[in-house]
Amino acid sequence: xxxxxxxxxxxxxxxxxxxxxxxxxxxxxxxxxxxxxxxxxxxxxxxxxxxxxxxxxxxxxxxxxxxxxxxxxxxxxxxxxxxxxxxxxxxxxxxxxxxxxxxxxxxxxxxxxxxxxxxxxxxxxxxxxxxxxxxxxxxxxxxxxxxxxxxxxxxxxxxxxxxxxxxxxxxxxxxxxxxxxxxxxxxxxxxxxxxxxxxxxxxxxxxxxxxxxxxxxxxxxxxxxxxxxxxxxxxxxxxxxxxxxxxxxxxxxxxxxxxxxxxxxxxxxxxxxxxxxxxxxxxxxxxxxxxxxxxxxxxxxxxxxxxxxxxxxxxxxxxxxxxxxxxxxxxxxxxxxxxxxxxxxxxxxxxxxxxxxxxxxxxxxxxxxxxxxxxxxxxxxxxxxxxxxxxxxxxxxxxxxxxxxxxxxxxxxxxxxxxxxxxxxxxxxxxxxxxxxxxxxxxxxxxxxxxxxxxxxxxxxxxxxxxxxxxxx
Amino acid sequence: xxxxxxxxxxxxxxxxxxxxxxxxxxxxxxxxxxxxxxxxxxxxxxxxxxxxxxxxxxxxxxxxxxxxxxxxxxxxxxxxxxxxxxxxxxxxxxxxxxxxxxxxxxxxxxxxxxxxxxxxxxxxxxxxxxxxx
Numbered sequence: 001x002x003x004x005x006x007x008x009x010x011x012x013x014x015x016x017x018x019x020x021x022x023x024x025x026x027x028x029x030x031x032x033x034x035x036x037x038x039x040x041x042x043x044x045x046x047x048x049x050x051x052x053x054x055x056x057x058x059x060x061x062x063x064x065x066x067x068x069x070x071x072x073x074x075x076x077x078x079x080x081x082x083x084x085x086x087x088x089x090x091x092x093x094x095x096x097x098x099x100x101x102x103x104x105x106x107x108x109x110x111x112x113x114x115x116x117x118x119x120x121x122x123x124x125x126x127x128x129x130x131x132x133x134x135x136x137x138x139x140x141x142x143x144x145x146x147x148x149x150x151x152x153x154x155x156x157x158x159x160x161x162x163x164x165x166x167x168x169x170x171x172x173x174x175x176x177x178x179x180x181x182x183x184x185x186x187x188x189x190x191x192x193x194x195x196x197x198x199x200x201x202x203x204x205x206x207x208x209x210x211x212x213x214x215x216x217x218x219x220x221x222x223x224x225x226x227x228x229x230x231x232x233x234x235x236x237x238x239x240x241x242x243x244x245x246x247x248x249x250x251x252x253x254x255x256x257x258x259x260x261x262x263x264x265x266x267x268x269x270x271x272x273x274x275x276x277x278x279x280x281x282x283x284x285x286x287x288x289x290x291x292x293x294x295x296x297x298x299x300x301x302x303x304x305x306x307x308x309x310x311x312x313x314x315x316x317x318x319x320x321x322x323x324x325x326x327x328x329x330x331x332x333x334x335x336x337x338x339x340x341x342x343x344x345x346x347x348x349x350x351x352x353x354x355x356x357x358x359x360x361x362x363x364x365x366x367x368x369x370x371x372x373x374x375x376x377x378x379x380x381x382x383x384x385x386x387x388x389x390x391x392x393x394x395x396x397x398x399x400x401x402x403x404x405x406x407x408x409x410x411x412x413x414x415x416x417x418x419x420x421x422x423x424x425x426x427x428x429x430x431x432x433x434x435x436x437x438x439x440x441x442x443x444x445x446x447x448x449x450x451x452x453x454x455x456x457x458x459x460x461x462x463x464x465x466x467x468x469x470x471x472x473x
Numbered sequence: 474x475x476x477x478x479x480x481x482x483x484x485x486x487x488x489x490x491x492x493x494x495x496x497x498x499x500x501x502x503x504x505x506x507x508x509x510x511x512x513x514x515x516x517x518x519x520x521x522x523x524x525x526x527x528x529x530x531x532x533x534x535x536x537x538x539x540x541x542x543x544x545x546x547x548x549x550x551x552x553x554x555x556x557x558x559x560x561x562x563x564x565x566x567x568x569x570x571x572x573x574x575x576x577x578x579x580x581x582x583x584x585x586x587x588x589x590x591x592x593x594x595x596x597x598x599x600x601x602x603x604x605x606x
Contacts, residue, residue, distance in 0.1 A: 101474060110481045114488030121495025129502035134542075137507050137549040149553035153524040161526065161555045165548055191508075224477055227484035233491050240502075379487025384480045391476025459474070 002068070003186030007193065009071040010181075014045020016078030021271060023085035026264045027215040032222070035211035036257075039204045040275075043250055046197070047278040049074065050177035051327060053184075057147060057154055067185045101459040107223040114230045115206075119199075125240045126198070130191035132242030139168055140175050140244055141194050147173070147180035148189060158336040169336040172328060174282040175244040194242040201246045202239040205229075205253060205446050212257040213453050215264070216400065221458040224388065225449050232381045234374045235442045244283045245439040251279035252289050253446040256410075259297075259317075260403045260454070269313060273320030280321075280328045285443060287328060288417050289410070290321060296410035304402050341426040353424050363422050366433040374441055381449075388456055395457035408451055411444060505542050507549060514550035516593050517569055521554060528559035528568035530585060530600070532577035543571045559585060570598035 018041030027033035052070055056062040131137045146157035156162060157176075162169040175197070182193045206229060214222035229235070238246040255275040262268030276293050279286030297317055301310035318325075332338060353359060375381045396404060418440050425432045521527060529547060533540040535558070547569060548556040559568055568587055570578055578598045582589050587600035 101477070103474070103478070107477070107481055110485045114485050117488045117492040118495070121492040121499070124499040125495050125502045128499040129507075131503075131507040131549070134505070134545070137505075138545045142549050142552055145549070145552035149524065151524070153553035156524065156553055156555050159555070161557060164557050165555055166545070220477065224480060227481055231484045231487045233487075236491075376487050376490055379483040379490070384483060387476050387479055387483075391474075391479075458477070 002064070003182050003188075003190065003193065006068060006071060006182045006185035007196070009068075009075050010045040010049035010178075011042045012045070013071070013074035013078035014043070014048060015041030016075070016082040017041060017048075018044055020078070020081030020085045021267060022265055024266045025261075027261065029214070029219075032211040032214040032219075035207050036215060039208040039211065040254055040258075040271075042200070043204050043208075043247075043254060043275070043278070045074075046178050046200075046247075047174055047251070047281060047324075049181055050174045051281065051324065053147075053181035054173055054177045054327075060152075062154075062184060064185045064187065067181055071185075101218070101220040104219050104223060107220065107227065111223055111226045111230065114227070118230060118236060122199070122202075122236060122240055125237075126195050129240065130195060132191075132194060132198075132240070136194065136242035138166055139171065141179060141191075141242060142167055143171075143173070143176040144179040144183060144194070145189055147176060148183035170284075170332060170338045171244075172281045172283060172286070172331065174278065175247050198239045198242050198246060201250050202236065205246070205250050208250065208253055208257060209446050209450055212253075212261065212450060216260060216397075216454060218459060221453050221456070224458060225453045228381050228384050228388075228449060229446070231375050231379045231384055232445060233376060234438045235445050238439070238442050243439060245442050248279055248282045248286050248289075249443050249446050251275050251282055251286060252443065253450060255279060255289075255293065256407045256447045256450060259293075259407055260400060260450075262403065263399065267316075267320075269316040270320030273317040273322075274324070276317075277321040277324035277328070281324050283443075285414070285418065285440075289414050290325060292413040292417065293407075293410040294318060294321070296406050296413060300402060300406040300409060304405075342421065342424065345424065345426055349426075350424050359423055359429060362429055363419060363433065366430075366437055370433075370437040370441065373438070374445075385452060388458075392457045394455050396455055400454060404451060404454060407447070411447055411451070415444065505546060507546055510546040511550045513593075513595050513597055514547060514569075516591070517597050517599050518551055520591060520599055521551065521567055521569075524553050525555070526565045527551060527554045527556050528565035528600075528602070529556045530559050530568055530570045530581050530587070532572045532574055532581060539573070543573075547571050566602055568600040568602060570600060572596045572598065 015038055018037050022033075022037050022040070025033060025037075027036055049071065052074070053062060053067060056066060056070065132141065143157045147154045157167060158169045160169070179194050179197060183189045186193075206226060209229060210222040210226050212222075213225050235249075238249075255272045258265060258268050258272035258275060262272065265271065273294075276286075276290040280290045294314060294317060298310050298314045301313050371382065372380075375383075422429065422433060529544060531540060531543055533543060544556065544558065551569065556569065557565070559565065568585075570581060572578055572581075573596065575592070575594070575596050575598070578589060578592060581587070582600055585600075586603050588603050590599040590601050592598045
């Protein structure tokens with residue numbers, strides 16, 4: 001019971017806080033706004049409680065009673081913020097426009113039926129393998145066990161010896177911290193906590209993708225994206241693995257969705273920055289994402305609207321990102337300095353690897369092979385996207401063009417950075433590609449789907465949209 | 474609009490196919506038997522100090538793919554103790570052994586200067602480092 005409280009209270013607090021932060025939003029339809037808000041809030045609740053637990057641990061005050069008191073305080077803060085903003089509606093309600101696609105109910109039915117089938121299979125796998133895959137019990141949940149242990153034992157997870165034990169002490173702590181918080185409150189290390197967390201993040205990704213696309217384009221777009229996500233089997237499997245890649249994919253998606261909705265959501269840029277910083281607290285790749293999204297915002301805005309506007313938007317983005325980014329930087333510098341062999345290679349070795357064409361070919365081949373395995377052959381997500389592209393063609397809303405450019409540039413930079421890591425990795429390249437490439441695709445996939453669906457000419461929900469708001473690619 | 478219909482049909486049949494695959498896969502999902510390892514190490518866990526460094530020995534050669542999984546499983550079961558493969562200069566007083574062939578434990582103990590504290594009869598053996606003469 002205590003464990004359930006420790007799990008769900010921060011989620012509820014996050015929802016209330018997200019409701020307050022999104023007060024005044026103009027996301028239509030209302031149910032999509034509510035789903036968007038819930039997904040963001042639950043994700044934020046996990047991140048905030050993980051950070052709070054880590055700070056309590058640093059202060060030597062992470063006792064079960066204190067953790068529960070902190071959760072209660074978070075809930076009270078959320079309720080207060082909710083109460084303060086409860087009357088702030090998102091502007092006058094607009095009459096719902098008739099959908100242009102009348103088979104949405106059938107798409108919803110197909111999505112629901114497919115989700116039930118796949119969820120049943122994924123739950124069966126998770127039940128049979130409750131401790132998750134290799135990295136779950138050798139890194140993420142293992143570190144959570146240290147953080148949940150009494151006294152100063154948590155320091156073991158950040159010590160140089162932890163590196164010898166393969167625990168990667170410099171990896172950020174969002175997932176391990178949240179799991180440890182619930183474990184410590186409950187007084188045991190039951191596997192239901194990381195299991196449920198994995199499935200929760202899968203649900204959050206689906207809800208956020210669907211609601212963001214419904215708000216930005218149409219219900220048809222949201223449902224069709226859900227069906228393509230349902231076909232992304234390699235991504236879905238992440239829910240059973242209990243790794244940090246699925247949470248990372250959620251925080252990247254949230255940051256990008258908020259950037260795209262920045263015109264409809266007050267403080268959207270700051271919130272986008274906050275979620276980018278949560279990504280940085282989740283995995284090292286998330287730190288790269290936060291930095292590169294900031295740079296992409298600066299560069300695209302500068303080119304489109306001048307330096308002053310670029311600085312202003314980047315400042316608002318960084319205002320939201322700064323607190324948690326500062327924590328991540330302090331963690332990296334003072335608590336668990338990076339011990340990655342990647343950064344300890346000499347210039348000669350790096351140059352030799354960068355100049356070796358065989359490595360480029362090997363990486364390219366592995367990327368194509370892994371892409372093939374990202375789904376089942378005849379319902380492969382790329383096949384489905386190709387069908388949609390051929391039959392519907394493309395359309396980009398003029399008012400989304402700049403944000404789309406920014407986020408596309410950011411994702412491309414992140415992908416290039418990942419490729420760069422493969423090029424210079426000190427590990428055996430074949431092993432490195434085989435063990436990480438599916439997860440790398442998974443990290444970026446929901447964000448890629450969001451961007452692709454914003455370029456597809458799927459029927460709009462609102463026939464009343466002004467022609468002036470539209471552009472043609 | 475036909476494209477959306479085709480996508481929906483393919484997605485639903487794909488979901489059916491994937492669900493069947495997952496159902497079959499779930500029968501062999503826990504290939505490292507991590508849940509069983511927690512039970513296997515339970516008695517050793519109770520005998521060890523609550524935290525600190527614990528040495529690790531095994532009869533499975535370090536290069537064997539199984540060796541890494543056995544060490545990882547021991548580490549997960551014994552956390553928050555840090556389990557490190559025993560080397561001559563290490564300070565660990567307590568050493569845990571995970572053996573594929575339990576009758577190898579006395580030989581390993583003799584080679585490494587260890588004394589057997591408990592043999593739990595499931596391949597897990599608890600050692601102490603013998604005082605240096």
